[in-house]
Amino acid sequence: MRPDSLLYDSTAGIHMMFFPLPSETDAFTSFVFRTDSLTDTIHIYHSPTQELVSYSCGFTTIHRIESLTYGSNAIDTIAISNPLVSFSENENLEIYVWPAAVADTAK
Amino acid sequence: MRILKYTSGLLLLLILLSSSLKAQEHADSAMIPGTRLRGFRIGYDLASLALLYFEPQRMIYTVSVDYEAWQDIYPVIEAGYQSVRIEEDKYRYESGGFFARAGLDVNLMQYERPDVYDMIYGGLRYGISNFNHRADDIFIQEDYFGDFVNGSIPESRITAHWISLAGGIRVELFNNFFIGWSVLANLKLAVGDAGNMAPYNIPGFGPGDKKASLVIKYSIEYRIPTQRYHPRKIVKRRSES
Numbered sequence: 001m002r003p004d005s006l007l008y009d010s011t012a013g014i015h016m017m018f019f020p021l022p023s024e025t026d027a028f029t030s031f032v033f034r035t036d037s038l039t040d041t042i043h044i045y046h047s048p049t050q051e052l053v054s055y056s057c058g059f060t061t062i063h064r065i066e067s068l069t070y071g072s073n074a075i076d077t078i079a080i081s082n083p084l085v086s087f088s089e090n091e092n093l094e095i096y097v098w099p100a101a102v103a104d105t106a107k
Numbered sequence: 108m109r110i111l112k113y114t115s116g117l118l119l120l121l122i123l124l125s126s127s128l129k130a131q132e133h134a135d136s137a138m139i140p141g142t143r144l145r146g147f148r149i150g151y152d153l154a155s156l157a158l159l160y161f162e163p164q165r166m167i168y169t170v171s172v173d174y175e176a177w178q179d180i181y182p183v184i185e186a187g188y189q190s191v192r193i194e195e196d197k198y199r200y201e202s203g204g205f206f207a208r209a210g211l212d213v214n215l216m217q218y219e220r221p222d223v224y225d226m227i228y229g230g231l232r233y234g235i236s237n238f239n240h241r242a243d244d245i246f247i248q249e250d251y252f253g254d255f256v257n258g259s260i261p262e263s264r265i266t267a268h269w270i271s272l273a274g275g276i277r278v279e280l281f282n283n284f285f286i287g288w289s290v291l292a293n294l295k296l297a298v299g300d301a302g303n304m305a306p307y308n309i310p311g312f313g314p315g316d317k318k319a320s321l322v323i324k325y326s327i328e329y330r331i332p333t334q335r336y337h338p339r340k341i342v343k344r345r346s347e348s
Contacts (some may be wrong), residue, residue: 023247023255050245050258054303058197059245061255062303 007031021085023048023061033074038100040071042078046085053087062086065093074098141221142335145175146286150328152187164193165308173325178338179214183230189238189310197246198335204238206311208271208291220340224285224330230273232291236310239264240301260302267309268299275324285328 008017021044028045046063051061053060063085068078076096085092152169159166169187176182184207191202210232216225245258275289295318298309306315313320 020249020251022252023249026253049303050242050247050255050260052242052260055193055200055307057257058195059242059247059260059304060248061249084274 004032016091019044021046021061021063023050033070033095035074038074040073040075042068042070042075044068051086060087063070068093074100115142120286121139134287137160141338143175143178143221143338144224144283144332144335146331146333148173148328148330150285150326152326154323154325156286161167165189165191166217167310169311171328173212178340181212181214181230183212183232184209185232185311187311191307193294193307195232198242198306199244200240200242202238202240202307204236204237204265204310206234206238206309208232208234208311210271210273212273212275219256224277224279226275228275228277228289229275232271232273234267234271234293234311236267236312237264238267238281238306238310239305240304242304260304263300263302265299265301265306265309267306267310267312268296268310269293269312270296271322279324283330285330286326287328288323288325291322292322293322295319 007019008014011102019029019031025048028043031042031044033040033042045066047066048061048063050059051062052058065080065083065085068080070078074097076098078096079094080092081094082090082092085088146297150171150173152167152171153184155167155169167187167189169185171183171185173181173183182194186205186207188205189203191200193200210230212226212228212230214226214228216227239262241262245255245260247255247258249255271291271293273289273291275287276285277285279285293312295309295312298306298315301315311322313322
């Protein structure tokens with residue numbers, strides 16, 4: 001486990017975010033989603049496995065998102081659009097937030 | 108490719124030379140009726156020695172047996188073992204297993220005498236390989252959560268199937284001693300679940316991530332002369348044709 005750190009300081013105008021996932025857990029990784037007045041925690045339950053990229057490049061970790069839990073203060077819904085997380089920049093989650101949270105973030 | 112060109116040129120020259128010498132030896136003898144020698148021919152592939160220089164992490168040992176069951180038609184079996192050991196900073200990989208190829212070679216050369224065994228041939232093979240592979244000491248750089256170390260992909264046993272088109276030349280250097288080279292063009296038919304990594308190399312086939320591959324053999328062979336037979340095909344002197 002690593003200490004908490006700030007991944008994104010402001011999401012105003014951001015349409016895509018990258019969440020790092022650790023290679024050495026088969027439990028879950030948590031991220032806190034906070035606006036000025038609303039806070040939710042997203043728990044991503046994922047299974048990491050190592051996969052060969054090539055014999056010259058070595059290995060990478062791919063994750064299968066098994067399930068999600070999240071608060072509903074700012075977040076309306078999170079849809080898993082692609083459960084396989086690889087090193088390519090495919091979209092894996094779609095996060096829908098309440099209009100109030102958007103307004104809060106835009107302040 | 109230059110080496111191949113020179114080698115094939117040399118072998119063709121040897122075929123011509125050997126045929127010419129044998130023709131001189133038998134110049135005064137009557138051509139027909141003649142007999143042909145046959146017996147199991149056992150070979151070893153020397154091309155793998157080139158791996159010591161070009162691909163030292165891989166070693167393959169291949170033996171072959173063929174037999175002239177019918178005139179110009181040779182059922183053939185090739186079998187071998189391959190081992191791979193790759194040691195990189197980011198991982199260690201090991202693989203090993205057996206393979207077999209079975210099929211037929213057909214001689215395409217026209218002889219002036221029945222007791223000539225030099226060949227230019229084409230053939231077909233079915234290949235199968237059973238091998239295992241594993242990776243250890245996997246290292247993955249991760250800036251946010253810290254590097255991932257000592258990962259492993261456990262051993263998995265894999266079976267692969269393929270077919271090959273074969274072509275080659277062979278020359279009888281001395282009585283019953285042959286050398287020759289051949290090329291196998293392989294097309295993969297099926298391969299078992301290899302886990303999260305494509306095999307580095309499928310024994311007897313070639314690169315594990317490829318659907319098609321080429322294998323080059325350079326063999327020395329010895330035929331155990333066990334039988335003489337009268338070939339059915341009527342062989343004519345060039346001057347008579």
